[in-house]
Amino acid sequence: MLDAIDRQILTVLQENARTPHAELARRIGMAASAVVERVRKLEERGVIRGYALDLDPRAVDLGLLAFVFVRTTDRGSPETAERLAHVPGVLEVHDVAGEDCYLVKVRAASPEDLYERLRDTFNEVPSVLSTRTTIVLKTLKTTTVLPMPDDGVAPSRDGNREGTDGRRG
Numbered sequence: 001m002l003d004a005i006d007r008q009i010l011t012v013l014q015e016n017a018r019t020p021h022a023e024l025a026r027r028i029g030m031a032a033s034a035v036v037e038r039v040r041k042l043e044e045r046g047v048i049r050g051y052a053l054d055l056d057p058r059a060v061d062l063g064l065l066a067f068v069f070v071r072t073t074d075r076g077s078p079e080t081a082e083r084l085a086h087v088p089g090v091l092e093v094h095d096v097a098g099e100d101c102y103l104v105k106v107r108a109a110s111p112e113d114l115y116e117r118l119r120d121t122f123n124e125v126p127s128v129l130s131t132r133t134t135i136v137l138k139t140l141k142t143t144t145v146l147p148m149p150d151d152g153v154a155p156s157r158d159g160n161r162e163g164t165d166g167r168r169g
Helices: 004-015 021-028 032-044 078-085 111-120
Strands: 064-072 090-095 102-108 128-135 153-155 161-163
Touching (some): 004 021, 021 032, 078 090, 102 111
Antiparallel strands (some): 064 102, 064 128, 090 102, 153 161
């Protein structure tokens, strides 16, 4: 389980994973050595799975975003999921409930590039029966930040956290 301090650390790191341990410690009100140890334990437990770079897709010529619904003959097959995951430009593969078997998030350079990927790679997977593609016209929100459960501790004006009963957190 995560305690209030772990959640505070995770909240700050989700804002900026490159926050130095000294700054993290200052914001949370702990010694830097204690924060380093907590972060290390969160990494060991797999709560923190890694640190990633957030690139502008247009800067690397992948401005087209699409979601592809995939129907297969072998619902939930690890082999099919693995083959879909290795298609160039595939960012996510989700096994979903409903008529379709998978929902796949894909980045491509253009509609033509997406068409070629679908034709040359998705349709080459033997178990794929059909695909339905939705092209994103405009992204209104995207985030990787997960909400932390409310522990009844709110930030005070000086950046420290204060409980709703007036106790310092």
